[in-house]
Amino acid sequence: MSNLLKKVNWMTLLIPVISVILGLLCGAVIxxxxxYNPVLAYQSIVESIFLQPYYGGETIRAMIPLVLAGLAVAFSFRTGLFNIGVEGQLMVGWLASVACAISLGHLPKILLLPLSIVAGGAAGALWGFIPGFLKARFKVHEVISTIMMNYIALYxxxxxxxxxLYTEGERTPTIPSAASLASPFLANLTQGSRLHWGIIVAIIAVFAMWFLLWKTTKGYELRSVGFSPDASNYAGMSVARNIMLSLTISGIFAGLAGAMEGLGTYQYMTISSAFTGIGFNGIAVALLGLNTPIGVLLAGALFSGLQNGGLTMQANAGVPVELVNIIIALIIFFVGSSYAIKWALSRFSRKGKK
Known part of the structure; x- marks a missing residue:
């Protein structure tokens, strides 16, 4: 039995690795x-990330909201829910953090920065709680309600x-420096990139998800409800309360992703008629990361590396930057084809034993 479990675990871990390899190979064939020269293209991506401080810094900077959005999706999935509303939760978190920073700009940094981050998380929590309440009280499917909440958030x-909060340029005023996550030290270290201290928030969030779900009684209860609502209800757990709590916590992660953009990368928020795309990319990050905290962190690093490295790939190898999106889509496709990969691995292992 233990050998079977080990085999299943290794197969599960191999799926994202094989998916990435297959995606890159298909990209090379295209x-x-x-x-175009795929060796030169991939070489330019690797060199830009690891040998050019600016692109390395931008990769880590882009990774911050991706990881937090991925955690939001992964957390809800681990508790039996599918949060498609990360994009909307991110947007309200972004606005709330910027609005808090501007409104309370007279406060010192030691108070203003934490309050602004908390405001972003709280706004995301509220936007996650609403579909959670609808699901728990009226059995409204969370996929439908969270998608609708995205559009409500956008407008x-x-x-x-x-x-x-309007100022010239179709945006909010710039936040005061006391609320900023930007760091001259990190900018100088990475030759002018927009890398900021939000990376610490992302790492704390990764640890928080792991600790909450696997090291606390409430985390066990949340996972239990996600695995089997009927059995959990029979055991005396409140399914409705845990559904609301799950989507609320998921919303916190998403709201923090928005706060990192508002307080770190941009220092303001623009009026937009289109989504940022970060929340939707978070679904792919969670999928590739197998809905685990460390997996989400690694998947976020891969996605941001491909997206930022794609700019140098275009400059050095002449490959259109849109090809990076094709490669990412192929990786997701192969993750989604996990059954076929598992079948191939099983066949291969049986042949090896013969």
Missing amino acids: MLVIG TTAYLIKNF
């Missing part, structure tokens, strides 16, 4: 077919900025 944030 490059060859259309007349609500635009309305609030335009009517209460």
Whole structure:
């Protein structure tokens, strides 16, 4: 029995690794077919990330909201729910953190920065609680309600900025320096990149998810409800309360992702008629990371590395940057084809034993 479990675990861990390799190989084939050099393309990505401090810093900077968005999706999935509303929760968290920073700009940094981060997380929590309440009280499927909440967030944030926090350039005013996560030290270290201290928040969030789900009684209860609501209810657990709590905590992670953009990368929020895409990319990050905290961290690093390295790939190898999105899509496709990969691995292992 223990050998079977070990075999299943190794297969599960191998799936994302094989998916990445297959995605990169398919990307290389596409490059060859259309007349580009895949070796030069991939070499430029690796060199830019590890040998050019600016692109390395930008990769880590882009990784911060991706990891937090991935944690939001992974947390809800681990508790039996599918949070498609990370994008909306991220946007309200972004606006709330910026609005808090601007409104309380007279406070010292030691108070203003934590309050602004908390405001972002709280706004995301509220946006996650609403579909959680609808699911628990009225059995509204969370996929439908969270998708709708995305659009409400998109147009609500635009309305609030335009009517209460508007300045020239279709955006909010810039936040005061006391609320900023930007760091001259990190900027100098990475030759002018926008890397900021939000990376610490992301790492703390990774640890917090692991600790909450696997080291606390409440985490066990949340996972139990996700695994079997009927059995959990029979055991005396409140399924409705845990559903609301799960989506609320998921919303906190998403709201923090928005706060990192507002307080770290941009220092303001613009009026937009389109989604940021970070929340939707978080679904792919969680999928590739097998909905585990460390997996999400690694998947976020891979995705941000491909996206930022794609810029140098275009400059050095002439490969269109859109090809990076194709490679990412292929990786996700192969993760989604995990059954076929497991079948192939099983066949291979049986042949090896013969």
